Amino acid sequence: MSIELTRNFSIIAHIDHGKTTLSDRLLEHTSTISQREQQDQLLDSMDLERERGITIKSHPVTMRYESKDGKEYRLNLLDTPGHVDFSYEVSRSLAACEGALLLIDAAQGVEAQTVANMHLATLQDLKVIPVINKIDLPGADLPMAKKQLEDIIAIPAEEAIEASAKMGIGIDDILEAVVERIPAPEQPDDDLLRATVFDSIFDTYRGVVSYVRVVSGQLKRGTAIKMMSTGKNYEVKEVGIFTPKQSAEDVLKAGDVGYVIANMKTSAEVKIGDTITESKRPCPKPLPGFQVVQPMVFSGIYPVSTDDFEQLKIAMGKLQINDAAFTYQAESSVALGFGFRCGFLGLLHMEIVQERLRREYDMDVISTYPGVIYQVTKTNGEELEVDNPSFLPEAQVIEEIREPIVRVFIMVPNQYIGEMMKMVLERRGELENTETLDEVRVMLTCLLPLNEILVDFNDKLKSLTRGYGSMDYEHAGYRPAKLVKMDMLISGESVDAFSSIVHRDKAQARGRHLAAKLKEVIPRQMFTVAIQATIGGNIIARETITAMRKNVTAKCYGGDISRKRKLLEKQKAGKKKMKAIGKVNIPQEAFIKVLKTSD
Amino acid sequence: MSETTVQHLYFHIPFCAQICPYCAFYKHTPGKLANAAFVEALLDEVVACSKDYEIAPKTLYFGGGTPTLLSRKHLERLLQGLHERLDLSALVEWTFEANPATYNIEKAALMCDQGVNRISLGVQSWHSETLKLLGREHSPEEAKEAFGILRNVGFDQLNVDLMFSVPNQSLEQWEVDLEQVIAMQPEHISAYNLTYEEDTDFFKQLQAGRFREDSDEDALQFRLAIDKLETAGYHHYEISNYARPGAESKHNQAYWAGRDYLGIGPSAVSTIGLKRWKNVADTADYVRQMREEGSVGKDECEVLTPDQKRMESIALQLRTAEGVSLDVVEMNGEVDRQMLIEEGMITEGGGRIVLTEKGKPLADTVALELIG
Numbered sequence: 001m002s003i004e005l006t007r008n009f010s011i012i013a014h015i016d017h018g019k020t021t022l023s024d025r026l027l028e029h030t031s032t033i034s035q036r037e038q039q040d041q042l043l044d045s046m047d048l049e050r051e052r053g054i055t056i057k058s059h060p061v062t063m064r065y066e067s068k069d070g071k072e073y074r075l076n077l078l079d080t081p082g083h084v085d086f087s088y089e090v091s092r093s094l095a096a097c098e099g100a101l102l103l104i105d106a107a108q109g110v111e112a113q114t115v116a117n118m119h120l121a122t123l124q125d126l127k128v129i130p131v132i133n134k135i136d137l138p139g140a141d142l143p144m145a146k147k148q149l150e151d152i153i154a155i156p157a158e159e160a161i162e163a164s165a166k167m168g169i170g171i172d173d174i175l176e177a178v179v180e181r182i183p184a185p186e187q188p189d190d191d192l193l194r195a196t197v198f199d200s201i202f203d204t205y206r207g208v209v210s211y212v213r214v215v216s217g218q219l220k221r222g223t224a225i226k227m228m229s230t231g232k233n234y235e236v237k238e239v240g241i242f243t244p245k246q247s248a249e250d251v252l253k254a255g256d257v258g259y260v261i262a263n264m265k266t267s268a269e270v271k272i273g274d275t276i277t278e279s280k281r282p283c284p285k286p287l288p289g290f291q292v293v294q295p296m297v298f299s300g301i302y303p304v305s306t307d308d309f310e311q312l313k314i315a316m317g318k319l320q321i322n323d324a325a326f327t328y329q330a331e332s333s334v335a336l337g338f339g340f341r342c343g344f345l346g347l348l349h350m351e352i353v354q355e356r357l358r359r360e361y362d363m364d365v366i367s368t369y370p371g372v373i374y375q376v377t378k379t380n381g382e383e384l385e386v387d388n389p390s391f392l393p394e395a396q397v398i399e400e401i402r403e404p405i406v407r408v409f410i411m412v413p414n415q416y417i418g419e420m421m422k423m424v425l426e427r428r429g430e431l432e433n434t435e436t437l438d439e440v441r442v443m444l445t446c447l448l449p450l451n452e453i454l455v456d457f458n459d460k461l462k463s464l465t466r467g468y469g470s471m472d473y474e475h476a477g478y479r480p481a482k483l484v485k486m487d488m489l490i491s492g493e494s495v496d497a498f499s500s501i502v503h504r505d506k507a508q509a510r511g512r513h514l515a516a517k518l519k520e521v522i523p524r525q526m527f528t529v530a531i532q533a534t535i536g537g538n539i540i541a542r543e544t545i546t547a548m549r550k551n552v553t554a555k556c557y558g559g560d561i562s563r564k565r566k567l568l569e570k571q572k573a574g575k576k577k578m579k580a581i582g583k584v585n586i587p588q589e590a591f592i593k594v595l596k597t598s599d
Numbered sequence: 600m601s602e603t604t605v606q607h608l609y610f611h612i613p614f615c616a617q618i619c620p621y622c623a624f625y626k627h628t629p630g631k632l633a634n635a636a637f638v639e640a641l642l643d644e645v646v647a648c649s650k651d652y653e654i655a656p657k658t659l660y661f662g663g664g665t666p667t668l669l670s671r672k673h674l675e676r677l678l679q680g681l682h683e684r685l686d687l688s689a690l691v692e693w694t695f696e697a698n699p700a701t702y703n704i705e706k707a708a709l710m711c712d713q714g715v716n717r718i719s720l721g722v723q724s725w726h727s728e729t730l731k732l733l734g735r736e737h738s739p740e741e742a743k744e745a746f747g748i749l750r751n752v753g754f755d756q757l758n759v760d761l762m763f764s765v766p767n768q769s770l771e772q773w774e775v776d777l778e779q780v781i782a783m784q785p786e787h788i789s790a791y792n793l794t795y796e797e798d799t800d801f802f803k804q805l806q807a808g809r810f811r812e813d814s815d816e817d818a819l820q821f822r823l824a825i826d827k828l829e830t831a832g833y834h835h836y837e838i839s840n841y842a843r844p845g846a847e848s849k850h851n852q853a854y855w856a857g858r859d860y861l862g863i864g865p866s867a868v869s870t871i872g873l874k875r876w877k878n879v880a881d882t883a884d885y886v887r888q889m890r891e892e893g894s895v896g897k898d899e900c901e902v903l904t905p906d907q908k909r910m911e912s913i914a915l916q917l918r919t920a921e922g923v924s925l926d927v928v929e930m931n932g933e934v935d936r937q938m939l940i941e942e943g944m945i946t947e948g949g950g951r952i953v954l955t956e957k958g959k960p961l962a963d964t965v966a967l968e969l970i971g
Contacts, residue, residue, distance in 0.1 A: 526942055526961050526964050527942050548961060549818035549961075550814045550815070550817045551960070551963045551964045552838055552959070552961065552963050553794070553838075553963055554838070555794065555839065556914070556918060558854050558860055558862060559862070559868040559877070561854070561870070561915065562868070562875060565907055568910055568963075568966065569910070571967050572967065572970055575967065583938050
């Protein structure tokens with residue numbers, strides 16, 4: 001099929017605005033998949049994705065569509081994740097497209113993420129087709145949605161297509177608009193092979209499967225290819241398109257989106273954003289790549305049972321193959337034993353990895369309090385990056401600590417501005433800009449330390465605004481801050497799992513909170529146990545667990561002895577599972593409880 | 600008498616006129632069961648055991664249930680029957696548990712005549728409200744009267760059972776209970792912290808939040824008992840037991856020392872060497888099996904490992920004034936006792952580890968540490 005008849009596009013939307021439903025409807029309409037074959041939300045193939053109604057991985061699919069002009073087009077849809085954590089995946093997919101459908105919920109209107117995604121699309125110079133979805137809903141407010149489209153996104157309202165993916169309304173109009181409004185891919189004049197890798201997965205039987213957009217030249221079985229970033233050569237074993245299952249084709253030509261299987265054995269051999277060219281006739285320079293994905297959120301993940309360490313290691317390796325953004329590195333903790341320091345894109349990403357470890361790999365894990373990566377300048381000029389509080393140098397050798405900052409876009413109804421601002425300020429944020437969106441809503445642009453929005457910012461925003469507020473964020477560099485390492489001491493012994501890097505002004509509150517939590521979960525011992533939060537040896541919060549006063553069985557006669565012994569055996573086994581912090585025995589559940597409920 | 604001679608026998612009489620809501624022992628109301636047949640079954644089991652073991656009792660202990668619920672006639676048959684079947688020449692202690700409401704002067708005299716020399720009286724409290732809550736059928740006055748009868752009949756070894764940390768029982772009330780028992784001058788006093796045993800009504804009440812446990816409060820009551828009774832001349836020789844010098848329960852001491860004992864009757868537990876078993880906990884089955892098969896089915900059987908035996912020795916002996924031998928504690932190698940000594944929980948001397956006053960209320964925690 002010629003390049004003029006190819007259209008590459010993506011769907012961008014705020015979470016829950018109906019992206020996956022629309023994708024499914026497009027597949028059905030183009031008979032890519034019959035209704036009977038449909039399982040709801042076809043493109044979200046991971047169980048977790050379907051369950052949470054979110055898309056995590058990109059899922060390209062090729063559709064054939066006979067347009068009203070009588071020609072048959074090849075439409076490549078690149079589905080993208082909808083959560084802020086995965087915006088890097090969005091930009092990667094968008095880079096392989098010429099256009100995008102911007103989906104707006106007719107009842108919810110434009111939201112923070114709509115704006116952020118629109119921003120990404122504009123950066124990629126994409127043709128944007130606005131689609132107002134869910135027009136069948138009783139709460140649908142078309143005039144409002146159209147006005148917001150004009151006011152906030154600056155797209156003329158008449159360009160909008162009114163649709164209901166659920167009811168199948170407007171689907172033809174959307175497909176026609178894709179053909180008419182989105183330009184065909186362009187290609188360089190030469191016929192040298194250039195293909196961008198925008199994603200990859202690992203298949204146990206076939207090795208690495210690279211998802212590619214061919215920009216020029218062609219890819220087919222037997223082609224000797226070179227990965228431009230590594231200079232390594234491979235032979236193509238198979239090429240194909242997604243229908244949406246992988247389906248082999250003879251050749252992938254310029255403009256096509258599909259997959260390539262070469263003799264790559266490990267996922268480390270393929271770099272997302274790399275350019276594939278021909279070994280014999282390489283193109284002079286690679287295509288513009290993508291920003292390398294950097295994990296932003298870090299947490300220790302430990303097996304609940306120390307015997308499971310090796311198994312956890314294997315599970316993490318398998319996970320990483322299909323999730324390049326997830327990083328892990330072995331570490332050990334006095335309190336938790338051997339485990340891994342893991343890096344994630346964001347909190348949702350972290351939750352998903354934990355959930356997948358539990359579900360798909362049957363691992364029982366504990367995670368430490370999530371943190372970010374800090375830049376540290378030492379007094380001797382040395383620069384470090386610290387993702388684990390244990391590795392923060394002593395305060396006296398630190399010249400400066402810088403923390404990651406994010407620019408947060410918060411869209412809220414007017415009446416919540418005051419409370420919202422209070423929340424931003426409490427979290428050490430500052431307002432950069434306020435923009436009136438329409439009569440009822442404003443967009444607040446704020447700078448906040450990433451650390452401060454990590455755990456519950458989104459949840460608090462939602463509850464504060466009764467669900468009407470929304471947010472998105474982008475990284476905005478590093479900034480120096482008065483950060484200190486706070487340690488938790490139990491009977492004078494520091495417990496590494498509870499150490500954290502906190503802002504000096506927040507240390508005491510957090511110290512008190514943690515101390516109180518620990519008091520709750522550590523069982524009484526035969527002696528008094530002091531729990532202290534300290535900064536550089538200074539105690540900033542303290543709790544005391546009073547000594548246990550009585551623990552003795554009343555009756556121990558002939559018939560009671562076995563029962564007594566069995567109880568002791570059980571307690572002895574339980575004690576073995578406890579972690580001894582100095583002379584204090586702490587059950588593992590206590591660690592889990594504190595780490596789980598830390599907020 | 601050889602090494603393997605069994606010197607301690609326990610008899611379980613599972614009848615109770617009324618079921619106490621805190622008790623988890625195997626017991627039931629007498630119902631229509633023929634007590635005569637039950638007594639014969641007990642005697643038959645003694646004979647059956649004599650075939651397997653050489654028995655020369657130093658101590659006999661009749662517990663329950665309520666042994667004194669047996670009629671005078673059945674009691675007489677049982678006690679005489681034992682004289683006929685056992686060599687009691689070495690017997691030094693023969694205890695009967697008695698419920699103040701279930702015996703009279705005739706039964707008391709009969710027991711005395713037959714050689715019973717120690718009575719353990721289940722008084723529990725001298726407060727009628729507490730007695731009612733505990734489901735006891737006797738009044739404080741009846742208990743006092745019962746005590747008087749036993750003295751008059753000639754018993755010079757009397758124990759009184761008391762309970763503390765009973766719901767609604769204040770520290771002051773417990774102090775009055777202790778003072779009253781001291782005034783009566785029994786030779787032995789057992790003071791038990793109420794235990795919420797599973798499968799009891801009290802346990803359900805606890806689960807439902809109607810009762811509440813407070814170990815700090817328990818510790819105060821326990822401390823008060825030790826102080827009051829020690830001051831009154833009772834030696835605190837085991838966690839829940841106090842005695843005038845020489846009046847310690849030899850039968851119970853045998854349990855704590857880890858000696859062999861045979862349990863006769865339904866649900867009774869026996870331990871011989873490393874073997875332990877429990878008779879079937881069903882009176883009707885028990886009687887039928889004895890009659891038809893000449894032996895009793897076992898509910899539970901176990902063979903202890905030397906490690907388990909060690910664990911039991913530590914747990915039991917640590918509770919006593921003599922403490923536990925260091926040889927037992929370090930049977931498998933060194934056990935770190937530094938922390939226990941530093942915290943003032945134990946003292947060591949003469950090759951034995953003994954709980955301090957501070958360690959007594961934490962005996963179970965200390966035992967766990969010593970087990971290692």
